Amino acid sequence: MAALSDYAESGILNLLLRGNTNTFAAPSNVSIALCSGVPIDSNTGATIPELKNGSSYARVSLGSPSDGDWDVFTTGGATANTSTATFPTATGNWGIVSGVAIVNNATHGAGQVLFHGKLTTARTVLNGDTFKFNAGDIDITLG
Numbered sequence: 001m002a003a004l005s006d007y008a009e010s011g012i013l014n015l016l017l018r019g020n021t022n023t024f025a026a027p028s029n030v031s032i033a034l035c036s037g038v039p040i041d042s043n044t045g046a047t048i049p050e051l052k053n054g055s056s057y058a059r060v061s062l063g064s065p066s067d068g069d070w071d072v073f074t075t076g077g078a079t080a081n082t083s084t085a086t087f088p089t090a091t092g093n094w095g096i097v098s099g100v101a102i103v104n105n106a107t108h109g110a111g112q113v114l115f116h117g118k119l120t121t122a123r124t125v126l127n128g129d130t131f132k133f134n135a136g137d138i139d140i141t142l143g
Contacts, residue, residue, distance in 0.1 A: 004142070005113040006041045027104035030069075030114070031059040032085055032138065034131065038099035038118045045103045045111035053108040055092030055127070060085045061106050062138075070140075077142035086132040094125035102140075115140055 004012075011024025034057070037049035051057045062085060063069040070079045099118050105111025125131050 003041060003116050005039075005043065005116060007044070007112045008114045009041075026065050027114070029064055029104065029106055030062045031103050031106040031111075032062055032133070033059045033101045033103055033108075034087065034094070034097045034125075035099035035101060035116075036095055036097065039101045039113060039116035041116075043101065043113050043116065045101075045105055045107075045113060046109050048101045048103075048113060048116070049099070050101070050108065051094050051097065051125075055090055055094060056088040057090070057094055057108075058088055059103065059106050059108060060087050062102070071136075079140050080136045081133065081138040083135050084132055085138065086130060089130045090125050090127055092127050094129075094131075096122050096124050097131065098122040100138075102138075 014020040014023045033048060033050045035049045036051055039048045062081060069082060071082060073079050097119065099116065101113045102115040103111045103113055123131070
């Protein structure tokens with residue numbers, strides 16, 4: 001996953017090149033949302049093709065931004081999660097998961113997308129399944 005959302009791109013440019021700290025700040029929480037399609041740059045937390053809010057589906061918190069939640073950045077601008085992100089066990093069929101979004105809000109349908117991407121392999125989540133990302137599975141690369 002390496003695509004920055006329009007929100008993140010404009011926020012970074014405003015912060016770094018215009019010194020505008022009023023439009024972009026570090027989020028207090030970063031969560032991952034599962035999507036039935038692949039999000040695009042202009043999506044928000046309300047417009048991503050997120051799975052339906054039901055059958056125990058909920059976004060999973062990746063924590064508040066801290067050095068302990070992500071690997072040290074490499075010179076190529078890459079990082080990965082340092083702990084497992086486990087979604088609740090499905091109590092109904094969630095359907096096909098083919099994309100993900102990293103958002104600045106843990107509530108379904110809320111917040112702004114920071115990063116988004118396509119899963120290497122789509123997966124169908126059925127009743128009783130538990131979807132998870134092991135440590136190191138959520139890769140974010142800039143550039």
